[in-house]
Each structure stands twice: as structure tokens, then as C-alpha cells.
Amino acid sequence: MACVALPSCMDSGDDAPQSYANALVTVKSTDDNKTFLQLDHQTTLFPQNLTTQLYGGKEVRALMSFSELDKQTPGFSKTVHVNWIDSIRTKDMVAIEESSQTEKYGNDPLEIVNDWVTIAEDGYLTLRVRTLWGNIGTTHTFNLLGGMNPDNPFEVELRHNANGDIHGRMGDALIAFRLSALPKQYPTDQNLTLKWKSFNGGFKKAYFNMIMNSTTNHSAQDINILKSSVEIN
Numbered sequence: 001m002a003c004v005a006l007p008s009c010m011d012s013g014d015d016a017p018q019s020y021a022n023a024l025v026t027v028k029s030t031d032d033n034k035t036f037l038q039l040d041h042q043t044t045l046f047p048q049n050l051t052t053q054l055y056g057g058k059e060v061r062a063l064m065s066f067s068e069l070d071k072q073t074p075g076f077s078k079t080v081h082v083n084w085i086d087s088i089r090t091k092d093m094v095a096i097e098e099s100s101q102t103e104k105y106g107n108d109p110l111e112i113v114n115d116w117v118t119i120a121e122d123g124y125l126t127l128r129v130r131t132l133w134g135n136i137g138t139t140h141t142f143n144l145l146g147g148m149n150p151d152n153p154f155e156v157e158l159r160h161n162a163n164g165d166i167h168g169r170m171g172d173a174l175i176a177f178r179l180s181a182l183p184k185q186y187p188t189d190q191n192l193t194l195k196w197k198s199f200n201g202g203f204k205k206a207y208f209n210m211i212m213n214s215t216t217n218h219s220a221q222d223i224n225i226l227k228s229s230v231e232i233n
Helices: none
Strands: 023-029 035-038 044-047 060-068 078-087 090-092 119-121 124-133 141-146 155-161 169-178 191-197 203-209
Parallel strands (some): 090 169
Antiparallel strands (some): 124 169
């Protein structure tokens, strides 16, 4: 996991410095293998200056700096110029069966940063995590476990295996999980509960509004950054 430095807020206007990310997107492909970007559950961006398919067509979450263009592309909400884009480590969540052993996923502490990139949307949970980083070259592994609470299938647990790297300085990293193991049907007001082991020795929870369904053909939507209501306790 690479440590990251992010601004504390986001501005999708044209005057945002190009060195900063002003969007968190899902990188997707059309049926004819052209890359487009899902900004939120309603807004799709067509990147006019990207002539090759990104990431081999693999769907991933990414940070991006873009500028909106005064041009309409049929089938997409907005046409944009991508100043830069950088993929986020994106992986599937783990479905835990009742008899499964979870020790292998580790139980080292971490914190979740309540930031604009900490959000549940478009079928993903993207998190800004904070923990100790000391030994260069030691891999920290994060996994999102589902099925840990038999009474609540919408409670997931983030596990951290520091592989012995438990000293050093606090630093942040980004990781995204496909919420593929959650029930496919749920009420519109359903919340996602995230649980993790904190540095205070106990467990904390965060609650997310779930915006899961993306739409790929909106041509008259304004660009609005979707922010989930995140409560951390």
C-alpha cells in the first residue's frame, strides 16, 4: 500500500489546482472498449483526451484531476479533459462462512479517516486508512470481511495485517473494496456498518448511506460530488 497525501476537501470547479485530485471515480469501459468514468450514481464522464483503454479494461476505483469541457458527448453526462488519473488498490471483499478462520487476515489496529474519499458508492467502499508505517518494503494487507455478524448482513469488518510492521510514523493510504458479497436486494434507506480495531484498543464503527446502483446513460445531469453521511464512533 502506498501512502498518500490528499487535500481535506474537494472542489470540482475549473479553478481547482491540477495537482490536486478533484474527483473519485470508477473507471469503466463501454461495449466497444472505450474508457469512461463513473463520478457518482448518476453522473458519467467521457474523457475526450484518453485514446486508449485504461488498465486493460479492468474496472477499478481511481483518483483523478479533470477539467470540464463545453461539449456534449451522446450517452454521457459530461465531457472532460483528464489532467491526470491514478488507480486505487481495488479488491473484492471476502465472504466469511460460519466455520471460517479469520486469524489469517490479521487484527492489527488502524483508523478510518472521515474524508471525502471515505465513501460507499457505485458498489464500492473506498476508504482512507491511517496506521503506522515503519519498515520500507513490508507489505500491509487490508481485507474487508462480510458475514462476521449473522444478525446483520450489512455489517462488514476491515482487517489489517501489518506483517510485523507495527512501529514507525502514522501515514495514510487509500484502498477500495467491491461490495460483491453483500445481499443484492435491500431497502433504499439501508446503511452499511463498517467495524475495525482502533488504536485505542477497542472497536469502532462507521455508518454509510449506500448508493450502490450506477447509471451509465445520463446526459443532462450537473456534476455534483456525492458525499455519504459517515458517522464514526
